[in-house]
Structure formats: C-alpha cells, structure tokens
C-alpha cells in the first residue's frame with residue numbers, strides 16, 4: 298500500500314499522466330531574464346518569435362500570446378468574426394476552441410469527427426455550413442494532421458476563413474509541410490504545461506498575412522499602437538502613445554519566452570523521444586483488446602507529433618473504460634480522457650442544441666477512450682510499467 302492514497306495498491310511511485318521537460322538550460326535562461334531587469338514582453342519575446350518563425354521557415358509571421366486561447370480569440374477577431382456569425386468547430390476538442398467564438402458574440406457550430414482519426418473531416422465541415430458560417434477551426438487531434446487540402450478546398454468553395462487549432466500539432470507535418478505553413482488564414486500553437494513544448498502558459502499565432510499579424514499584435518496589448526518595449530527603452534522621450542482599439546491584455550512575458558527559446562532548441566529531440574514511445578506502445582500493446590491510435594499514412598509525407606497517445610477499448614475487452622482508468626490509478630499510473638466531446642458539456646449543449654446522436658463517431662469513441670502517459674521525461678521502465686499494468690488488468694491478474 299502507498300501511504301498517500303489508500304486506493305493506490307502499488308509501492309512504485311505514482312507515474313503522472315504528463316510532466317513538462319524543463320532542463321538546466323531553461324532555468325539558466327529564466328534566471329538571466331530575471332537578472333536582466335526586463336521581465337515583461339521585450340527582447341526575449343522578440344527572440345522567441347523570431348526563432349519560432351525560423352523553425353517554421355518561409356515567409357511566416359509569428360505573434361506570441363499568453364495562451365493559445367488568446368491566439369484563437371485574436372485570430373478570429375482579426376478576421377472580423379462577430380455577432381450573428383457561425384464558426385464550425387469539431388466536437389472532439391477542448392472547450393477553448395469553441396469558447397473563443399462566443400467571446401466575439403458568434404456561435405460555434407459543432408461537427409462530428411472521423412471515426413478513426415478523430416479529426417474534423419471535409420464532409421463533416423461541409424455538412425455544418427449554413428448561410429451564417431464565416432469560418433472553421435480544424436483541430437489536429439493528438440498531433441495527427443487533419444486532411445487540410447480537403448478542408449481548405451471546402452473553405453475556398455464557400456468563401457470561409459480557416460484558423461487551425463494546432464495546440465497538439467507542433468511539430469506536425471502535413472504532406473511534407475509543417476503545420477503553421479499551410480494556406481489557412483492563421484495557425485495557433487499552445488505552450489501549456491503538458492503540450493509538446495511549454496512556456497508554462499503561452500501560445501503562438503503563425504500567419505502569412507502581415508495585416509492579420511499586425512492586428513493581433515495591436516490587440517494583444519490594449520490596442521496601443523506602439524509597443525511597451527520600444528516606449529520604455531527609447532533614448533528620446535517617448536511618453537506618447539495612442540490607443541486605437543479596445544484591445545486585450547494577452548502579451549507573453551520575457552520570463553515565459555526565456556523558457557520557450559530553450560524548449561524550441563530541444564523540440565526535434567523531444568519529437569524523436571515521443572515517436573519512440575509511440576512506436577514502443579504500438580509494439581507492446583499488440584494483442585491486447587485495444588484499438589491503437591491512427592498514425593499518418595506511410596509515404597504520405599505527413600507526421601504525427603504524438604502529443605497524446607489515445608487508445609480505445611475494443612468490444613471484446615473484459616473491462617469498461619471508467620473501471621480501467623480506476624484500476625490503472627490503483628496501480629500508480631495516471632491517465633486522462635481527451636476529450637469529453639463538447640456537445641456533452643452543459644454550456645455547449647445549451648448553445649448548440651444538438652442531440653448526442655448527431656455525433657455518432659465522437660459518442661462511440663468517447664465512451665471507450667483513454668490517453669496513456671507519453672512524455673519525454675518518461676523512462677523505458679516507466680513505459681514498461683504502463684504496458685505491464687494493462688496486460689495484468691486484461692488478464693485478470695491485477696486484483
């Protein structure tokens with residue numbers, strides 16, 4: 298028995314569902330930032346934005362924010378989404394994807410997802426379009442890219458805007474191109490604590506449209522035309538500024554950007570480890586009554602970022618999802634569920650007034666899905682514990 302929790306029936310330390318991978322490099326960079334005297338948005342944030350743009354390559358503009366939620370909000374704002382408009386959102390996502398639509402007085406319209414990839418499909422998107430539809434927010438679920446060519450084609454046919462929710466998708470490839478460099482209006486990445494790289498809290502908008510980037514830069518800092526760093530560090534008197542819009546307070550701090558600069562340098566190594574852990578799971582879980590997550594098709598040029606490793610219980614499994622999660626927890630293993638579909642949450646049920654039966658793929662997957670631990674700080678032994686626990690539970694040995 299573990300002395301922390303009477304439910305835990307293992308002596309091994311609890312394996313959390315997710316942990317950030319912060320090294321001495323991040324710590325040193327944050328300390329240097331703290332010693333520099335500049336802690337809010339300034340030179341480190343500019344460097345982080347420039348480094349991120351360089352990683353994406355090409356003529357991409359990057360605008361950092363204090364969350365991906367803020368980025369989604371300001372991207373839609375810059376595209377002119379407002380009251381009376383509708384924005385198509387997949388039901389299999391986090392509430393942030395839909396709530397930003399409400400911030401602007403517009404209405405999220407939920408769409409079902411592909412039963413295998415759990416991504417929004419072009420057909421699901423098109424079926425949700427009405428005369429009020431102005432935009433769509435595809436979510437690259439777990440880090441696997443949506444079929445963006447098909448989604449962009451539907452958007453073009455109907456004259457709709459596209460903002461990609463890439464909170465899971467750094468660095469994801471779609472047909473050999475990085476998510477963030479496609480033809481959509483904007484792409485939004487998250488640096489929340491459990492994402493593929495973190496700044497504690499943070500986000501980044503990538504866009505090819507300089508006017509869109511300029512609007513987001515303005516609105517993230519109160520609608521003030523000149524940025525604070527230029528104002529306070531100018532050697533000529535620079536007290537004057539003008540507020541040209543009722544903006545928001547969404548800027549990323551240099552303390553957070555200091556973490557981001559160092560995390561970004563490690564992202565390719567992080568990806569390799571995530572790919573390795575995903576491949577290990579695929580090998581080791583073979584033969585258990587689990588449906589393993591979809592991967593990018595070989596030779597497609599696409600690449601999964603493996604933010605999440607989501608398995609689903611097959612009908613021949615001897616245990617139900619909730620009981621499996623409880624048993625894994627007793628064995629000292631943290632898991633999660635991504636996601637409770639939006640149409641099941643009271644607020645979106647109220648807003649969207651759609652029956653559960655209108656989302657058959659999301660419904661079927663939700664009741665059987667769980668996310669297994671997959672993060673760079675996990676050791677091979679940690680992963681072996683997860684696999685062994687699953688084997689024992691399915692064999693009826695773990696009692």
Ligand SMILES: *Cc1c(COP(=O)(O)O)cnc(C)c1O
Pocket residue numbers: 363364365366367390391393394436462464465486487488489498499500
């Ligand atoms: C994490 C997440 C977000 C929000 O990211 P924040 O940086 O926490 O605002 C948005 N969409 C999806 C799909 C997410 O998983």
